[in-house]
Amino acid sequence: MATLTVGRGQQYGTIAQAVAASQDGDVLKVQAGTYTNDFSAIRTDITLEAVGGRVHMKATIPPPNGKAILVINADVTIKGFEFSGAKVRDGNGAGIRFSDGNLTILDSHFHHNQEGILTNATSPDATLTIRNTEFDHNGTGDGRTHNLYAGRIGKLEVDNSYFHDVPVGHLLKSRAEETVITDSRFFDHGSSASYEIDLPNGGNAVLRGNVIQQGPNSQNAAIVAFGAEGRLHAGSRIEMSDNTVINQRDGGGPMLWNKAGAPATVTGNDVHGLEEARLVSGPAKVSGTTFLDTPPKLDTSAPWLGAPAPDPRPEPDPRPEPDPRPDPRPEPETPPGPPTGPAKLVGTAKDDVIAGSERSEAIHGKQGDDDLVGGAGHDSLDGGPGDDRLEGGAGDDVLMGGPGADAYVFGPGFGDDLVRGFTHGTDMIDLSALGMTEAEFAAGVEIAQRGVRVVIDVGDEGSMTLLAGDASQFGRDDFILG
DSSP states (O other): OOEEEESTTSSBSSHHHHHHHOOTTOEEEEEEEEEETOOEEEOSOOEEEEEEEEEEEEOSSOOTTSSEEEEEESOEEEESEEEEOOOOTTSOOEEEEEEESEEEEESOEEESSSEEEEEOOOOTTOEEEEESOEEESOSOSSSSOOSEEEOSOSEEEEESOEEEOOSSSOSEEEOOSEEEEESOEEEOTTSOOOOSEEETTOOEEEEESOEEEEOTTOSOSOSEEESTTOOOOTTOEEEEESOEEEEOSTTOOOSEEETTOOOEEEESOEEESOOGGGSEESSOEEEOOEEOSSOOOOOOOOSSTTOOOOOSSOOOOSSOOOOSSSOOSOOOOOOOOSOOSOEEEEOOSSOOEEEOOSSOEEEEOOSSSOEEEOOSSOOEEEOOSSSOEEEOOSSSOEEEOOSSOOEEEOOTTOEEEEEESOOTTTOEEEOGGGTOOHHHHHHHOEEEEETTEEEEEOGGGEEEEESSOOGGGOOGGGEEOO
């Protein structure tokens, strides 16, 4: 174990240099300052600790790895850091992309990235721990990017942290097998956030001692969603206890949408802006609720020490910042990359063939018999009238058919897709690219009713959710196999 110092006049001029030199057990002591476009991938078990103030890792160009300012595949602790400005072509640029290991974030701040933290780890042994940390103004406004997005890891633990102000996305989304959130704040304020807390695959969840505010512009009526996308973890259950919940949205509620139908305990909560009938949708044991006549004042202070008022957006400063690297010579500016928001591709009234790219795109076929193919991003495909072929590709996509005989096509690793407009007897679900035999289809494809939705689970390849339908109507005749 060694201590590596980073900053002007230290052992290493950049964080990337120190990370490259590090070994398991090392501690990186990073001098306070702004480290612009200092990107790296961490594969050693290390600690990064700010010294003398905050360390601001600021991106003004897309990270060359196409993912994040830091990509982590190890057991890592980060304390006293700030991350902003991460934007990449597929719309998922993150302050941190957590791929594997055990990540602990302390006393830090994530703001104005496309994603604050995004995990693509799927190991049941992977854990993400967050304490005394603030997340705000992360997301692109596409509804698929969030302040914090935890994938199907073993455990997400959040304590004494502050999540607020997201455009359309969720303040926190967790697919973890276990999610524990304590003594934290979730405030929409006036933003267009969706769910305040979204636990789409259920899991073992505890929400205790938090303050949760649904603002007037929230995109969804439900405040906490549990199991809304199916594919539930075994033994899913949720506890909401000793929270303060404030609804300021017309027609807001329920406080808890238990779409999973799993065991739920809701006890000792203080609630403003909801009637008793709007507390819970789905099964739950509810007790000890106190209804508040007036909303409590929201504590908007940052949870980390020495916090200044956050910048409204990560714009370049009018004067160059001191470069923490020892070489004082300016580097040539990198020209800005292409726009990072979702692109829109529109066809004609004829038979169109439209293919997407690696970024998130909205593809509209209009009339005609169209062939629409998404890319690696989170795409939205709308065939319109005609006999269309809709293939989302990788990423979590939305596929919308229309009048005509449509084919919804799913290949290897297609993700978790949403299907609209499927008609029995006319449309088909094409799984031929998966190369399934009849026996593999019978054993490996699960069709389940989840409330008014039908979820078709194809194991590790992904799932498709049909917004309305009857699972009992689905049979082998609805599918095309290879």
